[in-house]
Amino acid sequence: MRTRVHARTLALLLVVGLLMSTVWGCATLPSAGGQRQAKNIILLIGDGLGPSQFGAAWLYSSRALHKDLHLVQVMQSGRTGYIVNDTADSMVTESAAAATQISCGVRVPARAVGMGPDGKTPCKTILEIAKEKGMATGLVTTSGITDATPASFAAHVEHRSDEASVAAQQLKLGVDVLMGGRKRFFLPEAKGGNRKDGRDLTTEAINAGYVVVANADELQKTNGPRILGLFNMANMALDIDRATTQEPSLAQMASRTLETLSRNPNGFFAMIEAGRIDHASHFNDAPATIRDTLAFDEAVGVALEFQKRNPGTLIIVTADHETGGMAVIGHSKDSTEYVGMDLALVQKATLSLERLAAQLGKSPSPEKIQDAVRQHLGLEITTQEAKDVANDTIRKLDPKNYSHSILHTLAFVLRPYYGIGWVSQTHTASPLWAFGSGPGSEKLPGFHHNTELFHIMNSALGN
Numbered sequence: 001m002r003t004r005v006h007a008r009t010l011a012l013l014l015v016v017g018l019l020m021s022t023v024w025g026c027a028t029l030p031s032a033g034g035q036r037q038a039k040n041i042i043l044l045i046g047d048g049l050g051p052s053q054f055g056a057a058w059l060y061s062s063r064a065l066h067k068d069l070h071l072v073q074v075m076q077s078g079r080t081g082y083i084v085n086d087t088a089d090s091m092v093t094e095s096a097a098a099a100t101q102i103s104c105g106v107r108v109p110a111r112a113v114g115m116g117p118d119g120k121t122p123c124k125t126i127l128e129i130a131k132e133k134g135m136a137t138g139l140v141t142t143s144g145i146t147d148a149t150p151a152s153f154a155a156h157v158e159h160r161s162d163e164a165s166v167a168a169q170q171l172k173l174g175v176d177v178l179m180g181g182r183k184r185f186f187l188p189e190a191k192g193g194n195r196k197d198g199r200d201l202t203t204e205a206i207n208a209g210y211v212v213v214a215n216a217d218e219l220q221k222t223n224g225p226r227i228l229g230l231f232n233m234a235n236m237a238l239d240i241d242r243a244t245t246q247e248p249s250l251a252q253m254a255s256r257t258l259e260t261l262s263r264n265p266n267g268f269f270a271m272i273e274a275g276r277i278d279h280a281s282h283f284n285d286a287p288a289t290i291r292d293t294l295a296f297d298e299a300v301g302v303a304l305e306f307q308k309r310n311p312g313t314l315i316i317v318t319a320d321h322e323t324g325g326m327a328v329i330g331h332s333k334d335s336t337e338y339v340g341m342d343l344a345l346v347q348k349a350t351l352s353l354e355r356l357a358a359q360l361g362k363s364p365s366p367e368k369i370q371d372a373v374r375q376h377l378g379l380e381i382t383t384q385e386a387k388d389v390a391n392d393t394i395r396k397l398d399p400k401n402y403s404h405s406i407l408h409t410l411a412f413v414l415r416p417y418y419g420i421g422w423v424s425q426t427h428t429a430s431p432l433w434a435f436g437s438g439p440g441s442e443k444l445p446g447f448h449h450n451t452e453l454f455h456i457m458n459s460a461l462g463n
């Protein structure tokens with residue numbers, strides 16, 4: 001009897017042990033192979049979206065707009081990971097290395113696009129893997145479609161500045177949906193573009209079955225099945241400036257992309273990037289950073305709606321790096337108490353600092369600066385502050401810091417008005433988040449290097 005009980009107990013322990021090892025095996029061997037979990041993958045990247053950018057957008061949205069964020073809704077699924085993003089050659093990354101680490105799953109050096117650890121040998125990206133499985137693929141950004149993040153999923157060049165090659169490679173690979181700015185890399189010099197090889201890739205795209213669209217209206221009307229959306233010769237507008245353009249929002253691009261790609265019965269992979277949170281943060285532009293983060297949030301909302309209708313969809317939301325060392329700070333212009341940002345003032349801004357600086361031109365007078373700030377930001381800086389901006393005081397005090405002319409000083413002057421400060425005008429090593437929902441997202445919680453995001457997606461595809 002005792003022997004039989006022992007035998008049963010042992011057998012039970014063995015079964016439990018086997019089950020445990022299977023569970024742990026799944027958790028620790030992301031590429032162990034097996035059944036495909038996710039039919040579709042939607043990867044949403046906020047370029048430059050650190051925890052502080054998110055925090056500022058959350059405060060603004062909940063207190064000034066009285067609106068919950070879709071980003072929070074995804075986080076509430078409980079599948080949030082802590083992400084670090086150092087590269088093969090640096091503690092602080094730029095977008096090409098960050099995106100390649102996410103797209104290929106290996107640590108790589110700065111500025112190479114879709115290249116492995118040596119920076120010279122192409123690595124296979126998650127988009128290429130999806131394509132091999134017969135899935136549809138799409139890349140969307142508010143920056144240039146040839147810029148580092150979208151490039152790193154569908155091109156292989158040694159330096160991110162080789163955007164003419166990126167454009168040709170993205171089309172040659174046959175990415176079904178490509179949307180963003182920097183049309184100039186698709187057009188020859190004779191047609192106002194940057195291509196020195198004389199090729200007109202928009203004509204080549206039409207011949208390859210793409211519908212080429214140039215504004216929100218055309219995007220709304222197109223029915224695909226392949227779409228090349230080029231909405232600006234340079235980057236698309238920051239969301240704060242978008243009303244004066246014919247450009248679609250990131251949410252509109254995301255919506256049309258998911259609708260188009262989901263026609264493929266084998267599913268799809270889509271990378272949707274808010275590419276300009278980074279740029280607004282480089283300019284230390286608090287209102288523009290918050291608005292672009294909210295535009296990203298709308299796109300996340302589109303992905304969540306799609307997932308409701310298509311539960312086999314893995315959504316991952318993350319960032320490539322933080323930009324600017326943004327922080328909502330305690331003391332303000334009017335108070336030494338802990339108050340935080342001036343929500344009404346953030347709401348008043350009607351122009352990005354990018355456009356404001358362009359309007360001011362080189363060496364503007366203090367009066368011109370004061371007028372522009374009054375007109376477009378709705379606030380009155382002092383004559384001394386305007387003089388400091390004109391003198392570019394911060395750049396002179398901190399010459400080793402990467403700095404946009406006058407904007408660094410302007411951001412410093414605006415700091416106590418907005419209650420938002422910045423450490424720098426370049427990228428930082430701030431840790432990030434990755435959060436998601438849907439099949440495969442159970443591997444997101446924990447501490448990850450950003451290379452692991454590739455393995456989580458690859459594993460969801462059954463590899």
Ligand SMILES: [Zn+2]
Nearest residue numbers: 278279282323
């Ligand atoms: Zn950047």
